[in-house]
Amino acid sequence: MSIGAGEPHQNAQGDAQAGAPRRATISDVAREAGTGKTSISRYLNGELSVLSPDLRARIEAAIERLDYRPNQMARGLKRGRNRLLGLLLADLANPYSVEVLQGVESACHALGYMPLICHAANEVDMERRYLQLLTTYRVEGVIVNALGVRESMLKPVGSGGIPAVLVDRTVDGLDADVVGLDNAAAVRLGVEHLLERGYDDLVFVVQPFEHVSSRREREAAFRHATQAARQDGLRHATHVLDLREEDTVAPALEALDAHLAEAAKRGARCALFAANAPVALRLALHLKARFGAQWPQQVGLIAIDDPEWAELAGITTIRQPTREIGYRAVEFLHERIEGAAPAARAAAFPGELVVRASTLG
Amino acid sequence: MSIGAGEPHQNAQGDAQAGAPRRATISDVAREAGTGKTSISRYLNGELSVLSPDLRARIEAAIERLDYRPNQMARGLKRGRNRLLGLLLADLANPYSVEVLQGVESACHALGYMPLICHAANEVDMERRYLQLLTTYRVEGVIVNALGVRESMLKPVGSGGIPAVLVDRTVDGLDADVVGLDNAAAVRLGVEHLLERGYDDLVFVVQPFEHVSSRREREAAFRHATQAARQDGLRHATHVLDLREEDTVAPALEALDAHLAEAAKRGARCALFAANAPVALRLALHLKARFGAQWPQQVGLIAIDDPEWAELAGITTIRQPTREIGYRAVEFLHERIEGAAPAARAAAFPGELVVRASTLG
DNA sequence: CTGTTAGCGCTTTCAC
């Protein structure tokens, strides 16, 4: 960074009176340095070799004196590229998103982008509005952790729409890069662990599928894995828990309780498989309320996602390499922005089993 | 929203071949509608009354046909205002930040701003870089949850720098609006609760003060509150826990253990007061490892901040009205951007005690 | 090596 690298500056303008002294422009600097705008522009763009030491020194002094900062908007307008990337996140309250975000950020820094973070807060409507906004700000690409985006809002990979890469969730009918967890393998890992620990009645708990592909994939993988086990007397079921509708969760949890009670009567060992962290939190809260602090002795619990509180609560999880997912997403996007046009790719990262007290068996 | 309100559009351009069909500009629309750019601009800015119904219809059709989206950058360049607000967050992994963010977002929507979210990830250096970047993108104002910003980077309220409001933490020597928790009252609330529950040896645990004013304020309030209690035999102490340096935390926790052991020997009832959620998590983890699941019987724990896992872990907390804090910050900023120039204000919101099992006494 | 000139996409007087 050549400019204003953190040192305090004097503001040459009349601070004393005006409310908004108007930032210096490139013309101001040119005048101050007694030269043309071109040279200033060259200086800004690092074409230092082309400038005489004297001119260069004058420019530096002028910039310093005026506390000049080039206007990125104007630059972007002219150049046609503004180094802005849109990051559209379904839910920042989900630690998963924050972690992916961190990966995205470090990749952005490495590649010279500025991430524009948009938080849909689980509202399809917000998501739509943000997508438009991003378009309007002419971001060079978007990373989308989709909620309900319809294919029509993003252009598929081939056509000239704004380059997009999907995180965790695909969008029906949209041909784009996707990066996320290897759901099938992760769920299999979890199921195998539960079987090893002697559970013989597995219940998968997931939020309403809607258009969220990962939920669907995980559930399918769960059914597949339990069936493939072909273990005598192994039972499995899927329960849906809609966390957005507080009044639907109570009945859903009751149904779950009924299942647990029935299993207990049969002498079966029951374990819950939470499709993600928010579900796991809700389940743990419920189990604790129902069975007390010793709930893991009554029922097992495993979850995909590894939020920081899982350790404290002693919940077995399958951790996703979240930063890497975010990082890779940016790399994919970068390639596309730079003009590469391969067919849509998918990067599926493996999950890692973290065994804790909730699945002691 | 008049334009492209989410419906699918045909892309009139030659999708078939070019990689980037170049978005339609205002001139394209003007040509397509057989009129001048001025009228298009008027239409975009809602000066509908000035347009003949016929022209208006043609414009609408042209926009639709070309899937036109006005370029915000260009608009901002011309107008001098781009409706961008910078939000600089010290640590998004801290649920506090995410909640403040949510408040900021809803206020931004209400007031027509677009928040540019920047995440310093606890790195002073990142923070500095982002602050420059924001300047460079000509945001109209910034909301800063400061880490180590020096006064020199933000201009005080009076002079014409970029309008700023501080969240949770003040900056030495900087005269700006601040919004956050009423630390003194919150800590007092917590101390009173602990005393009521019969604890008589209180230990405040906080991260290194550095330049974080809220840490300092909370600690001071703690000392003040315990001294004011003037209760016979009441003891208090402060421990510092540096979460960033993993190798310093073990010794710090050992010191804490020593304190607890000594207190136990005296027959004192000891309680820990965590200055914020990250500290509380670390403490809870440690206590659990040391005393087992029943740790609350050995030592009390209360924390400022109320992360979602506090309920699960049964930890007593003092909840901050985080959304409101974020919302108010934007309101303050908005007033300044609109030109109001009152003296620097401070909004201190009250905390709310949430009693759980960790302070049963 | 350095400066002049013509826009990027949009808004905004100022005429018609």
Added chain:
DNA sequence: GTGAAAGCGCTAACAG
């Protein structure tokens, strides 16, 4: 009612 023209701050030919 409507449009032509002059920039906003910057970059990129193209000349000197």
